[in-house]
Amino acid sequence: MKPDSLICTKTQEEYPLHEARWQSKAGNLLDIRFKPTLDKNLIRQRAANLWRYREALPILDDSHIVSFGEGATPLQKITVDNVGVHFKLDFLFPTGSYKDRGSAIMISKAKELGITHVVQDSSGNAGSSVAAYCAKAGISCDIYVPKGVSEGKLVQMKCYGANVVVVDGTREDTAEAAYQAAKNSYYASHCWNPFFFQGTKTFAFEVCEQLGWKAPDTLILPAGNGTLLIGAYIGFKELLKAGIIESMPKIIGVQATHCSPLYEAFNEGLTYIPEIITLPTLAEGIAIAQPVRGKQMLQYVELSEGVFMCVSEEEIKDALIMMGRMGYFIEPTSAAVVAGVRKYILTAPPNEKIVSVLTGSGLKSTEKILKII
Numbered sequence: 227m228k229p230d231s232l233i234c235t236k237t238q239e240e241y242p243l244h245e246a247r248w249q250s251k252a253g254n255l256l257d258i259r260f261k262p263t264l265d266k267n268l269i270r271q272r273a274a275n276l277w278r279y280r281e282a283l284p285i286l287d288d289s290h291i292v293s294f295g296e297g298a299t300p301l302q303k304i305t306v307d308n309v310g311v312h313f314k315l316d317f318l319f320p321t322g323s324y325k326d327r328g329s330a331i332m333i334s335k336a337k338e339l340g341i342t343h344v345v346q347d348s349s350g351n352a353g354s355s356v357a358a359y360c361a362k363a364g365i366s367c368d369i370y371v372p373k374g375v376s377e378g379k380l381v382q383m384k385c386y387g388a389n390v391v392v393v394d395g396t397r398e399d400t401a402e403a404a405y406q407a408a409k410n411s412y413y414a415s416h417c418w419n420p421f422f423f424q425g426t427k428t429f430a431f432e433v434c435e436q437l438g439w440k441a442p443d444t445l446i447l448p449a450g451n452g453t454l455l456i457g458a459y460i461g462f463k464e465l466l467k468a469g470i471i472e473s474m475p476k477i478i479g480v481q482a483t484h485c486s487p488l489y490e491a492f493n494e495g496l497t498y499i500p501e502i503i504t505l506p507t508l509a510e511g512i513a514i515a516q517p518v519r520g521k522q523m524l525q526y527v528e529l530s531e532g533v534f535m536c537v538s539e540e541e542i543k544d545a546l547i548m549m550g551r552m553g554y555f556i557e558p559t560s561a562a563v564v565a566g567v568r569k570y571i572l573t574a575p576p577n578e579k580i581v582s583v584l585t586g587s588g589l590k591s592t593e594k595i596l597k598i599i
């Protein structure tokens with residue numbers, strides 16, 4: 227059996243899995259080769275949190291685990307336009323978004339590696355999540371955010387004690403500033419750092435377990451940097467390899483029409499992300515013009531026999547209000563995914579089991595939501 231490794235996505239060069247490295251020596255993205263074990267009987271006996279899949283999570287020593295008891299979010303059937311759709315309520319995570327799945331594993335790994343300082347860049351949720359886990363781990367952090375980020379997210383990061391660096395530029399300028407700073411630190415990036423995806427893959431484990439150890443037919447997920455989409459693909463792939471499920475769900479990635487590089491690339495049959503013209507969108511979390519792992523996202527959606535779709539600003543607003551009227555207070559980026567669900571079900575095959583997600587709490591974006599309602 228091949229050893230657990232960090233693997234360069236371009237050259238296949240390998241590095242030890244448990245070394246403080248977030249990119250290859252040549253500066254390329256890394257993936258992880260790690261053999262997980264998923265023992266249903268053992269899992270069943272464990273506490274209701276994402277660490278119940280312990281043998282599938284690449285942390286060597288339990289004493290390094292940094293956790294708020296996160297995970298095992300409800301999977302709730304909600305009727306959308308007369309169709310029952312299962313939604314994971316991931317806005318109920320400790321910091322108010324699904325990013326805690328990734329941060330729990332990535333910051334536990336950083337602690338295990340003896341790292342004392344990290345940098346990160348974010349449109350808000352990943353930054354506040356990393357800041358919270360760093361606070362718990364006793365690791366200091368610099369979080370780079372673009373000017374105009376939601377105030378709730380900014381306040382949250384500051385309250386956790388993060389050093390917040392506001393970049394007077396685009397989301398891409400912010401990522402570049404953090405990337406440069408990371409040369410002298412450890413990049414706890416939800417895009418670059420492969421351990422983040424080892425956390426977001428628990429989304430797939432939970433969905434599968436909550437459906438009675440079965441895969442859904444279709445997954446409808448946000449498509450910004452793909453932290454959930456890629457993680458879900460990895461998780462379902464591991465469930466397939468473990469013989470727990472028989473087929474991969476079809477993955478539908480949702481983008482905002484105002485910033486839709488993956489949608490454009492996919493429909494033009496490109497294997498790279500083209501330069502695109504963007505417009506401002508309410509869905510700040512998926513407003514990513516050049517996703518670092520864009521190629522991987524295109525590949526995984528294609529392998530799953532899914533597609534990318536786009537939603538307009540009006541559709542995002544309508545979905546946000548619709549969910550609010552049903553008692554779900556979610557942020558505009560999450561509403562974009564719901565708008566994608568509404569569009570998908572118009573042409574969905576009958577009786578499909580559809581799973582989607584409510585990714586982030588509305589409480590952090592009240593100033594934006596006030597303008598919508």
Ligand SMILES: Cc1ncc(COP(=O)(O)O)c(C=O)c1O
Pocket residue numbers: 323349350351352448449450451452453454455510511512557559560585586587
């Ligand atoms: C609330 C929310 N939903 C969805 C996303 C989409 O992210 P990704 O495509 O990286 O999973 C983000 C990213 O910041 C977010 O904050």
